[in-house]
Amino acid sequence: MGTDFAAVGRLLRSPARAAMLEALLDGGTASASELAAAASVKPSTASGHLAVLVEGRMIEVRGARAQRRNFARACLDSTERRPHLAGALGAALCQSVLRAGWARRRRSGRGLLITPLGAAQFTEFLGIATTPQ
Numbered sequence: 001m002g003t004d005f006a007a008v009g010r011l012l013r014s015p016a017r018a019a020m021l022e023a024l025l026d027g028g029t030a031s032a033s034e035l036a037a038a039a040s041v042k043p044s045t046a047s048g049h050l051a052v053l054v055e056g057r058m059i060e061v062r063g064a065r066a067q068r069r070n071f072a073r074a075c076l077d078s079t080e081r082r083p084h085l086a087g088a089l090g091a092a093l094c095q096s097v098l099r100a101g102w103a104r105r106r107r108s109g110r111g112l113l114i115t116p117l118g119a120a121q122f123t124e125f126l127g128i129a130t131t132p133q
Helices: 005-013 015-024 032-039 043-055 087-100 116-126
Strands: 059-062 067-070 072-076 083-086 103-105 112-114
Touching: 005 015, 005 116, 015 032, 015 043, 015 059, 032 043, 043 059, 083 087, 087 103, 087 112, 087 116, 112 116
Parallel strands: none
Antiparallel strands: 059 067, 072 083, 103 112
16 A cells, blocks of 8 residues: 655644654653644644644554653664664655655665655655755
């Protein structure tokens, strides 16, 4: 079936939602008030954005106090010395990109090379300008 990259792009298009996810990249948890502050929006506005992120499966609600927790985190790759998206989201995104032919594995090392198709798709669906390699 594959990943709906356009849907992910729509979720991340909002600066407030992007800021909330960025605040969760350390793998920790945060209250709705803390995420509202991180996104510079009112708590009532944050609630709407958080509902969209939950529905889009970008974050989940856990625990008795209903804290929000993400399934993605930033990680510094020790061999490439570059940050990457780790966690379940990072793994799923990587597999989908490879299956779709948007990238291919390098002959050596762990890095990926963006294909011409991938460069076009990343720009069209996610607004990310890349150069094919």
